[in-house]
Amino acid sequence: MRERFAKLGVSRLARMVEISRILNSANNLDQLLTYIIREAAILTNTEAASILLLEPHSRDLYIVASSNAIPPQMANTPVPLNGSIAGAIIRANKPMFIPDVAKDPRWNKNVDKVIDFKTQAILGVPMRDVDRQPVGVLEAINKNGGEFTRQDAEMLTILADIAGVAVERARMDENLRRAYAELNDLDQLKTDFISIASHELRTPLTVILGYLSFLREEASPEMMKQFDTVLDAAVHLRTLIQDMLNFQYVDTGRESLNLARLDLAALVREVMAERDDTAVAKQQTVTINLPETELPIMADSSVIEVVLNNLFDNAVKFTPQEGHIEITVEARDEEVWVIVSDTGVGIPPDQYERIFKRFYQVEDPLDRHHEGMGLGLAIVKELVELHQGRVWVESEEGKGSTFFVALPVCE
Ligand code: ADP
DSSP, X not given: OHHHHXXXXXXXXXXXXXXXXXXXXXXXXXXXXXXXXXXXXXXXXXXXXXXXEEOTTTOXXXXXXXXXOOOHHHHTSOBOSSSSHHHHHHHHTSOEEESOGGGOTTOOTHHHHHHTOOXXXXXXXXXXXXXXXXXXXXXXXXXXXXXXXXXXXXXXXXXXXHHHHHHHHHHHHHHHHHHHHHHHHHHHHHHHHHHHHHHHHHHHHHHXXXXXHHHHHHSOHHHHHHHHHHHHHHHHHHHHHXXXXXXXHHXXXXXXXXXXXXXXXXXXXXXXXXXXXXHHHTTOEEEEEOOSSOOEEEEOHHHHHHHHHHHHHXXXXXXXXXOEEEEEXXXXXXXXXXXXXXXXXXXXXXXXXXXXXXXXXXXXXXXXXXXXXXXXXXXXXXHHHHTTOEEEEEEETTTEEEEEEEEEBOX
């Protein structure tokens, strides 16, 4: 390589460095190809230049850029690897010089006819990826005022080497961008689905719940028990649908919040006053530690209620009969912390982060003993973050878990 550069001369070398810089910073494949053929024609002082690339899956060669306008039907027709000049360069993986294409049986005369051009001589070099495997061919066509020189071949080879890597990188960038866009579309589709499904499910469920409560009032004592079972199931369904609906806050972002200054301790007191029925049913004790002073935060109270309810519901759900649940609210520097701890099953350390992901559950979904969809903690995390807060867990398996929510204090 050093020898090659030595022969280039300072001005050409400087030009190569500049080309290399541009090729390494460009990531639009079409612009990149256009730039390469322009530079190839200038560096070798030729009438035209073109690039053929191997399609990565079919391994067919296609003309992807040329100084001459290539009609679409020609651009879409594969150039055979066997029986074409470009194919021979790919297979040999080294430069080739054809002084008179008319005498070469591999030359396809149709090309000139279609593009109205007279090809005389071709200097073609393979474009290679970082592993030195050919990804395409760079051709310089018809040297102006003479024959191709050894130096032209050197120049074109260096350009093709830099270009091959840049093209590969640009292709990867494009694939990545495409995959990312597809992922975004899928995510949007899923969000829309959750939103539509939860809305559509809520309306009939409200009717069912209304009629059930009404019929239960009228039922005989024996029927009452059956009604209670149905009512429990319908209430559970409502909780699941509510989880799905809560994601709308998350997906529409901070602007959907109805922010107001509120006292977090008072809010926790209010929420908990209505919420210990399930814990009572499991004979669990619930202790609430609130500070004497006000702890003001800027928040949407209905959203923070969802956070508190989800953490409390989990504590009840994952704590056995007669366990203990403790809720503490306290000031910490510039933050207010809500700490929900339980004496439940606990969480393995390698799951501390994952449990906050949507639909993630520690138990095997096919063999689980607890109800739920794995959305509760994801909602908690995303809603807390919408309030510029943090949430995390500390736990000891078999002993219990402690969930922390930290929210910024407001002045
Ligand atoms: P769900 O409760 O619907 O399964 P969550 O997102 O609320 O979904 O919780 C995700 C998982 O985190 C739960 O399935 C459970 O494995 C674990 N988890 C959450 N809270 C607790 C807790 N207090 N104690 C033990 N495990 C918990």
